[in-house]
Amino acid sequence: MEDIIQILSAWLFCLAVFFLVYIRLVPAPKSGLPRSYPMFGHIFSMIKNQKTILDWTAEVLHKCPTSTFYLRFPFGRARLVTANPKNIQHIMKTRFKDYPKSRNFEVSFLDLFGGSLFLADGENWKKQRLLYGAEFHSKAFIVFIENITKKEIDGRLFPLLSDAAGKKTVLDFQDILRRFTFDVVAMLGLGHDLAYLTPSLPEMEFGDAFDDAIEISWNRCLSPFMTSWKVQKILDVGTEWRLRRAVAILRRLIRKLIRERKEYGDDFLSRLMSKKISDETFLIDAAIAIVLGGVDTMVSAFTWLFWIIAQHPDVENKILAEIQDYDNGKIKDLVYTHATIAESMRLNPPVPLEGKQAREDDVWPDGTRVQKGMGVICHTYAVGRSAELWGDDWAKFRPERWLKKEEGEERWSFVPKDAFNYPIFQAGPRICLGKDIAFMQLKWVAAAVLRRFHVVAIAGGGQPLCVSYISCRMKEGFPVRIVERSKIH
Numbered sequence: 049m050e051d052i053i054q055i056l057s058a059w060l061f062c063l064a065v066f067f068l069v070y071i072r073l074v075p076a077p078k079s080g081l082p083r084s085y086p087m088f089g090h091i092f093s094m095i096k097n098q099k100t101i102l103d104w105t106a107e108v109l110h111k112c113p114t115s116t117f118y119l120r121f122p123f124g125r126a127r128l129v130t131a132n133p134k135n136i137q138h139i140m141k142t143r144f145k146d147y148p149k150s151r152n153f154e155v156s157f158l159d160l161f162g163g164s165l166f167l168a169d170g171e172n173w174k175k176q177r178l179l180y181g182a183e184f185h186s187k188a189f190i191v192f193i194e195n196i197t198k199k200e201i202d203g204r205l206f207p208l209l210s211d212a213a214g215k216k217t218v219l220d221f222q223d224i225l226r227r228f229t230f231d232v233v234a235m236l237g238l239g240h241d242l243a244y245l246t247p248s249l250p251e252m253e254f255g256d257a258f259d260d261a262i263e264i265s266w267n268r269c270l271s272p273f274m275t276s277w278k279v280q281k282i283l284d285v286g287t288e289w290r291l292r293r294a295v296a297i298l299r300r301l302i303r304k305l306i307r308e309r310k311e312y313g314d315d316f317l318s319r320l321m322s323k324k325i326s327d328e329t330f331l332i333d334a335a336i337a338i339v340l341g342g343v344d345t346m347v348s349a350f351t352w353l354f355w356i357i358a359q360h361p362d363v364e365n366k367i368l369a370e371i372q373d374y375d376n377g378k379i380k381d382l383v384y385t386h387a388t389i390a391e392s393m394r395l396n397p398p399v400p401l402e403g404k405q406a407r408e409d410d411v412w413p414d415g416t417r418v419q420k421g422m423g424v425i426c427h428t429y430a431v432g433r434s435a436e437l438w439g440d441d442w443a444k445f446r447p448e449r450w451l452k453k454e455e456g457e458e459r460w461s462f463v464p465k466d467a468f469n470y471p472i473f474q475a476g477p478r479i480c481l482g483k484d485i486a487f488m489q490l491k492w493v494a495a496a497v498l499r500r501f502h503v504v505a506i507a508g509g510g511q512p513l514c515v516s517y518i519s520c521r522m523k524e525g526f527p528v529r530i531v532e533r534s535k536i537h
Contacts, residue, residue, distance in 0.1 A: 080111055081108060081111055081112070081117070082108060084120045087122065087123065087124075088122050089119075089120030089121050089122055089124075089125070089126070090119055090120050090121070091121065091122050094119075099513060100513075101516075102400055102401075102429045102514060102516065102520075105117075105119070105129060105427060105430065106131070106427065106429055106430035106433050109129060109130070109131045109427055109430045110131075110430065110433070110434065110435070114130075114132055114135075114414035114415070114416065115130060115131040115132040115135075115414075115430070115434070115436075116128065116129070116130040116131075116132055116135060116412070116414055116416050117129050117130075119425075126422070126423075127422075127423040127424065127425050128416065128418060128422055128423070128424045128425070129424075129425045129427050130412070130414075130416075130424070130425070130426060130427065131426075131427045131430035131431045131434060132412075132413075132414050133431065133437070133466070133468040133469050133471075134412075134413040134414060134468075135412045135413060135414055135416070135426075136426050136431070136468045136471055136475070137413075137468040137475070137476070138412055138413055139404055139424060139426060140426070140468070140471070140474060140475045140476035140477075140478065141468075141475060141476030141477070143410065144476050144477050144478070145407070146406065146407045146408050146410065147404040147405065147406060147407065147424060148169040148404065148405060148407060149167065149169065149403065149404060149405065150403045150404060150405035150423050150424075151405055152269055152274070152405075152423065153167075153269055153403050153405075154167050155268075155274070156265050156266070156268035156269045157265045157268075157269075159261075159265070159291060159292070159295055160261045160262070160265050160291075160295055160298075160336065161333060161336060161337060161340070162329065162332070162333035162336070163329075163330065163333050164176070164333035164334055164336060164337035165177060165180055165334070165337050166337045166340060166341075176334075177481070179320075179323075180334075180481055181481055183316060183319050183320075184481045184482060184485065186319075188314060189314065189316075189319070190485070190488075192236070192314040192315070193236055193485060193488070193489070194488070194492070196232055196235045196236055197232055197489055197492050197493070198492065198496075200228060200231050200232050200235075200245065201492070201493065201496050201497075204228070204231070204245040204246065205224075205228055205245060205496075205497070206496075206500065207247070208224065208245060208247065209497070209500075209501050209530050210532065211247070212529075212530045213501065213529075213530040213531055213532045216529065217529075217530075218506065218527050218528070218529060219527070219528055219529075219530065220525040220526060220527055220528075221351065221354060221503065221525075221526040221527070221528045222347070222351045222521060222522055222525045222526040223525060224245070225347055225350040225351055225354075226255065226343075226347045227244035227245045227249065227252070227255075228244075228245050228350075228493075229342070229343050229346050229347050229350065230242055230244050230252065230254070230255045230343055231243065231244050231245050232342075232489075233338070233339055233342035233343045233346075234254075234339070235315065236315055236316060236338075236342065237315060237316045237317060237335055237338035237339055237342060238301075238302065238305055238315060238316075238317050238335055238338075238339075239305065239309075239313045239314075239315035239317055239318055240301070240305055242254060242255070253297060254297065254298065254301055255343075257293075257294040257295075257297035257298055258294070258298060258339060258340075258343070260290060260291075260294040261291055261294040261295055261298065262340075262344065262517050262518060263517050264287045264288075264290060264291040264294070265291065266517035266518060267287070269403075298336060298339075299332050299336075302317075302331075302332045302335045302336070303328065303332060305317065306321070306328060306331055306332070309321065316334075316335070316338050317331065317334075317335050317338075320334060340518070341480075341481075341482055342482070344398075344518055344519045345398035345399060345486070345518075345519050346398070346486065346489065346490075347519070347521065348396075348398035348399075348519040348520050348521055349389075349392075349393060349398045349486065349490060350490065350493065351521065351522060351526055352392055352393075352395075352396035352398075352520075352522075353388070353389060353392045353393075353490060353494060354494075354497075354503050354526070354528075355505060355512065355522070355526055356392050356395070356396070356445055357388065357392075357494075357498070357503070358503055358504065358505040358528070359445070359505070360445055363388060363445070363447060364498065364502075366384055366447075367384060367385050367388060367494070367495075367498055368498060368499070370382060370383070370384045370385060371385065371495045371498065371499050372499070374495055374499070379488055379491050379492065379495075382491050382495060383451065383459065383460050383461065383462050384447060384451070384460060385491050385494055385495060386450075386462050386487060386491060387447035387448070387449075387450035387451050387460075387462055388447040388494075389487060389490045389491065389494070390447075390450050390462075390470075391445060391446065391447045391449065391450060392445075393432075393472045394432040394438070394470065394472070395432055395433070395445060396514075396520065397428045397429055397432060397472050397520070398472070398519045398520060399428065399472075399518060399519055399520075400427070400428055400429035400514070400516055400520050401425050401426070401427060401428065401429065401516070402425070402426040402428060402471070402474060403423065403424070403425055403426075404423075404424040404425075404426070405421065405422070405423055405424065406418045406419065406420055406421060406422045406424060407420065408420050426471065428471050428472060429520075431469065431470070431471060432470070432472075437469050450462055450463055450464075450465075451463065467479065473486075499533070500532065500533055501530050501531065501532060501533065502530070502531040502532075502533060503528050503530060504528055504529045504530070504531060505526070505527070505528055506527050506528060506529055507524070507526070507527055512524065512526070
């Protein structure tokens with residue numbers, strides 16, 4: 049035992065001497081970029097900035113002339129991170145087929161998403177996308193979405209907010225929006241009412257299982273060695289036991305809904321079943337993918353939207369002026385509200401990072417060489433914070449940057465940005481099928497809530513910390529007080 053201790057001590061001493069010599073002889077990068085150490089890469093900088101990893105990596109990218117950076121992990125692993133729109137266009141459109149989702153991501157999320165559109169590539173992806181697209185763009189489905197959303201607002205959200213306003217209760221608005229979104233998406237996707245927003249605020253078995261499965265699968269991606277979680281999976285212990293249990297809860301409910309369905313409704317699952325799709329595994333995978341697309345990203349978008357409006361009373365007043373005469377049937381008239389949503393997602397994108405993997409050796413438009421098999425990260429968060437793309441006032445929340453008013457015109461018109469300068473919904477062939485639906489739901493909810501209530505954030509100053517798995521949520525929640533407009537003097 050003493051011999052082992054002596055060997056370890058000698059090894060640690062040599063390692064310490066090596067680092068001291070390395071630091072003295074090898075100067076730090078003059079550009080202010082983080083130092084990469086032999087064998088350890090940038091791990092020390094990553095640990096130091098782990099609580100603000102998105103902002104740190106965005107700052108690093110903005111210091112690079114091409115907005116592209118090799119992020120080096122221990123033992124030689126590396127990821128190419130880019131916020132260069134030309135590179136993003138190359139990845140997501142020009143060489144789309146050569147940049148599928150990373151193998152690590154697929155393996156990590158396979159237990160949760162199975163063969164769904166979320167993980168599919170090639171011909172399987174094409175077939176599923178056509179199938180989903182036909183339903184998503186159906187007029188009947190859009191009307192169904194509107195009816196379900198407004199029913200949840202009027203029947204559950206408004207009474208809960210009115211009660212909180214009357215009692216001056218502090219609400220975690222992120223949790224309320226999460227419950228609201230699960231209720232809406234479960235009805236739209238599964239034809240099932242979870243009733244999470246009822247006054248008792250019940251336990252959320254399905255919702256908690258879903259969030260738990262996302263978190264554990266995401267942490268699989270970040271694991272330095274796949275073997276660590278694979279051993280746990282074989283032994284059925286730790287987080288792998290939790291993941292198996294969470295996935296079982298999700299699949300059990302969906303399987304029950306499939307087997308007990310006696311007639312088809314307007315929900316997505318019914319629409320697939322009405323096409324005589326009998327593969328139960330396919331239907332369950334598809335339903336879980338719909339829940340991800342409808343819940344995970346929308347909770348993030350809703351929460352950050354209400355938070356940022358609460359920080360800018362001038363913007364809130366402009367929204368109120370626009371919606372005071374708003375006709376529920378003319379959602380397209382909410383131009384300033386639309387711009388506010390776009391600007392909110394620029395600064396706080398629901399999905400801040402998008403991972404890919406190079407299928408072949410490649411050279412990007414900025415000259416960066418990519419090796420076959422290398423992991424690639426499109427840093428959406430950093431793109432939205434680029435002074436080159438958005439001007440020196442990029443940090444300012446300014447919905448007007450999305451609007452224009454021609455000479456002689458009375459109304460603003462919305463000016464969309466190039467998809468690769470604003471890849472919030474991805475771009476190219478994989479652009480999000482639910483983009484238009486997401487904007488509609490955000491406008492419906494924002495207009496309805498803000499017309500009737502004033503949401504007062506009571507947290508301390510500064511940007512809330514983001515905890516990011518697939519989407520970005522507020523780490524400490526979003527505590528608010530609710531004030532009814534009729535009580536504001």
